[in-house]
Amino acid sequence: MKTIYLDNAGTTQMSPEVKKAMLPFFDEEYGNASSLHFLGQKARERLEEARADIAKCLNCLPEEIFFTSGGSESDNWAITSACREGERKGKKHIITSAFEHHAVLNTVKRFEREGFRVTYLPVYENGIVKVEDLQNALTDDTALVTIMFANNEIGTIQPIEEIGKICKEKGVLFHCDAVQAVGHVEVDLQKLPVDMLSISAHKFHGPKGVGVLFKRKGKRIESFILGGTQEMNKRAGTENVAGCVGMAVALKEACKNLKENNEHEKRLRDKLFDELSKIPHSRINGDRINRLPNNFNMSFEGIEGEGLILLLSDSGICSSSGSACTSGSLDPSHVLLSIGLIHDVAHGSLRLTLSRFTTEEEIDFTIKEVKRIVEYLRSFSPLWKDYEKGVKKHVI
Amino acid sequence: MLYNEKVMDHFRNPRNVGEIEDADGVGEVGNAKCGDIMKMWIKVDKEKMIIEDVKFMTFGCGSAIATSSIATEMIKGQPVEKALELSNKAVVEALGGLPAYKLHCSVLAEEAVKAAVKDFYDKNGIEYDKEKFKPGFHGGEEEVS
Ligand SMILES: Cc1ncc(COP(=O)(O)O)c(C=O)c1O
Numbered sequence: 001m002k003t004i005y006l007d008n009a010g011t012t013q014m015s016p017e018v019k020k021a022m023l024p025f026f027d028e029e030y031g032n033a034s035s036l037h038f039l040g041q042k043a044r045e046r047l048e049e050a051r052a053d054i055a056k057c058l059n060c061l062p063e064e065i066f067f068t069s070g071g072s073e074s075d076n077w078a079i080t081s082a083c084r085e086g087e088r089k090g091k092k093h094i095i096t097s098a099f100e101h102h103a104v105l106n107t108v109k110r111f112e113r114e115g116f117r118v119t120y121l122p123v124y125e126n127g128i129v130k131v132e133d134l135q136n137a138l139t140d141d142t143a144l145v146t147i148m149f150a151n152n153e154i155g156t157i158q159p160i161e162e163i164g165k166i167c168k169e170k171g172v173l174f175h176c177d178a179v180q181a182v183g184h185v186e187v188d189l190q191k192l193p194v195d196m197l198s199i200s201a202h203k204f205h206g207p208k209g210v211g212v213l214f215k216r217k218g219k220r221i222e223s224f225i226l227g228g229t230q231e232m233n234k235r236a237g238t239e240n241v242a243g244c245v246g247m248a249v250a251l252k253e254a255c256k257n258l259k260e261n262n263e264h265e266k267r268l269r270d271k272l273f274d275e276l277s278k279i280p281h282s283r284i285n286g287d288r289i290n291r292l293p294n295n296f297n298m299s300f301e302g303i304e305g306e307g308l309i310l311l312l313s314d315s316g317i318c319s320s321s322g323s324a325c326t327s328g329s330l331d332p333s334h335v336l337l338s339i340g341l342i343h344d345v346a347h348g349s350l351r352l353t354l355s356r357f358t359t360e361e362e363i364d365f366t367i368k369e370v371k372r373i374v375e376y377l378r379s380f381s382p383l384w385k386d387y388e389k390g391v392k393k394h395v396i
Numbered sequence: 397m398l399y400n401e402k403v404m405d406h407f408r409n410p411r412n413v414g415e416i417e418d419a420d421g422v423g424e425v426g427n428a429k430c431g432d433i434m435k436m437w438i439k440v441d442k443e444k445m446i447i448e449d450v451k452f453m454t455f456g457c458g459s460a461i462a463t464s465s466i467a468t469e470m471i472k473g474q475p476v477e478k479a480l481e482l483s484n485k486a487v488v489e490a491l492g493g494l495p496a497y498k499l500h501c502s503v504l505a506e507e508a509v510k511a512a513v514k515d516f517y518d519k520n521g522i523e524y525d526k527e528k529f530k531p532g533f534h535g536g537e538e539e540v541s
């Protein structure tokens with residue numbers, strides 16, 4: 001059976017070029033980048049090249065790039081540092097959005113438990129925060145604003161430039177989780193007034209377990225992982241040279257072909273929307289226009305997402321859902337609830353996320369399979385029968 | 397693997413799917429809010445008090461579909477009294493196990509059977525031991541939002 005991989009917001013396949021660039025570091029070039037001997041020096045050079053390459057793609061300085069173990073660590077680090085600094089200055093207020101990734105939400109919640117006040121900005125039906133809401137929420141004791149660039153479930157893109165401008169005017173630190181955006185849409189750190197930004201390599205065809213925290217020069221940051229003097233004395237731990245080099249190659253590839261990749265993904269994604277919107281009583285989740293070009297998210301009334309995912313998987317199609325049963329809890333995804341979906345509709349959601357490797361044949365096959373499986377699951381759904389018989393009113 | 401082969405088999409090829417037009421008892425449990433609804437129809441041979449036929453429909457995850465499917469197999473052809481003894485534990489065992497966080501779905505299968513039998517008893521004026529429908533049993537009473 002052919003694998004049709006449409007879960008690229010979850011993780012991506014590593015590009016062949018990335019793999020090739022990483023391989024030498026597992027046997028020949030295994031030096032510790034902090035060692036003085038030639039093997040160590042060589043590793044150091046490659047690491048700094050990777051840092052410079054990444055900085056160039058993002059239009060920032062190499063010394064603003066700190067390597068981490070991934071998006072979660074970058075988020076934890078940025079928020080923790082900002083809150084500790086805020087605490088020292090007596091500023092104990094955080095502004096974030098209702099639908100951040102758990103790496104952000106759970107870190108913010110820790111500080112909330114420790115006495116911080118937190119404003120969760122609403123994201124409305126279109127899945128986009130309103131700049132006025134931010135303006136109204138900002139106070140003299142706001143220590144940090146942390147808003148994601150693009151949402152991982154519904155792909156909606158936030159007004160980061162405007163948010164950054166407002167924070168800059170007010171002198172409030174602004175962190176942005178750009179894990180879903182970097183490598184997929186343009187992220188230019190000269191244009192974007194963000195102070196800190198999180199990146200994860202495995203979301204753009206790089207390796208897992210490596211990421212970056214960008215920190216603008218002149219802004220303070222406190223260490224999070226303590227130990228040796230690596231990463232300009234800010235992040236301890238023997239450097240993951242293979243991972244960092246892999247990430248740099250992946251980002252260079254992604255940025256080089258950004259426009260073509262975007263157009264390719266968007267065309268196929270729009271085909272999914274157009275075709276699957278024909279399924280009666282379905283809805284698109286999140287703004288249709290202002291979203292990542294590779295993100296598709298819809299709900300189908302009367303079915304539960306897990307069954308759909310498992311049957312698609314039987315056909316070789318990898319997808320995901322925000323239903324409760326796939327989240328491992330009794331509640332469906334907080335993202336879908338935050339845009340106002342009632343539980344029934346959130347349970348019936350399907351997320352398909354494309355990549356530059358996705359082909360038209362794969363999309364055509366997926367459209368056929370989703371239509372078939374939704375119809376099949378509805379055929380024995382008591383909820384759907386009640387809607388059809390008019391016992392209950394359709395909700396979408 | 398999330399589910400074992402037996403669970404996947406019942407999920408992929410659910411037995412006794414559908415509805416019985418002239419059912420003697422119908423039970424519906426769960427609600428859309430928590431993500432699982434099961435509806436079960438039974439046809440009873442009133443002479444022998446045996447469940448002649450049973451059908452189900454389920455809105456829910458893989459384990460909800462699999463547990464309702466195997467529950468219908470377990471009670472079909474059985475005396476009504478015996479069906480009442482079907483426990484969620486027996487259902488899970490018959491399936492060869494479920495992940496811990498999916499056990500709540502198996503509770504619904506037990507409750508769906510009980511709700512259908514209770515409906516049959518009520519419709520036919522048959523006295524029954526209320527104890528058998530113990531607390532936690534919420535056949536059809538929960539509000540569907
Ligand atoms: C928006 C967002 N933030 C953070 C993360 C966490 O990144 P990582 O898996 O590299 O820890 C993810 C990935 O799931 C994400 O989508």
Ligand SMILES: [Zn+2]
Pocket residue numbers: 325431432456457458459460498501
């Ligand atoms: Zn379930």
